[in-house]
Amino acid sequence: MNRDAHVPEWTLISLRPRGQHAPLRRAAQAAGAQVVALSPWALRVRDDSASRAQLSRALNAQRVVFSSPAAVHAAARLQRLDGAHAGTWLAVGAGTAAALRAHGVGTVLAPARMDSEGLLALPELADLRGLEAGLVTAPGGRGIIAATLVERGARLQRADVYQRVPLALPPRTLQRLRRSATPWVLALSSGDALTLLLARLPHDLQPRVREAIVVAASARLAEQASDAGFMRVQLAQGPLPRQLAQAAHAAIMTCASS
Incomplete structure (x- = not known):
């Protein structure tokens, strides 16, 4: 430019x-x-035993969704992300996907339309009946991702790994x-x-x-x-x-x- x-x-x-x-x-x-x-606001990692346990459960799900680059970086401070994982990992956009790759995650799916609606339009999230879905995120926001994952049949494993401090x-x-x-x-x-x-x-x-x-x-x-x-x-x-x-x-x- x-x-x-x-x-x-x-x-x-x-x-x-x-x-x-x-x-x-x-x-x-x-x-x-x-x-x-x-x-x-400022972002603060939630570095406590409950948050670590939530993250561990979320990362073991069949579908794992990261809502932002900040969620990726916070999660990486709590647990290594570069190990083998059986589930499909998804990012809300290119920036979040790049953050995952920077932490050693090999395969990440991300939509061309980089918002919640674009993420939820991915075929991997179309039918979640009988599956666990992990959501790595922060408290607040619209909540459309969590609500839609549940509506589509997923057992939600939510991990709030950071918080916004006004x-x-x-x-x-x-x-x-x-x-x-x-x-x-x-x-x-x-x-x-x-x-x-x-x-x-x-x-x-x-x-x-x-x-x-x-x-x-x-x-x-x-x-x-x-x-x-x-x-x-x-x-x-x-x-x-x-x-x-x-x-x-x-x-x-x-x-x-x-």
């Missing part, structure tokens, strides 16, 4: 968890953006955002992150943030942004940092030419 000399200054707002902004920052800066990192928005970062070049683009890959952000934003930033262009990683997230009052919402090709940055860059170019 080449930086265009005619692109105006603009700012991308990242809602990634604390410490996980670097890939999106690199992709956005390559497109000419400055990045303001507003982490509404954070206050740092005053210095908020002040930097106030001074940042417009237009603003909000990169949206988590509905819960957006909810937390809007609940914690100071009053003076609420209307300014809602004037931002939103690039959403899925149609569901685009709908949530529209319902929250955002008027300019663009759908990215997926949740990967380069996909979000490309969608943001395209939106800025459209804005600049109009």
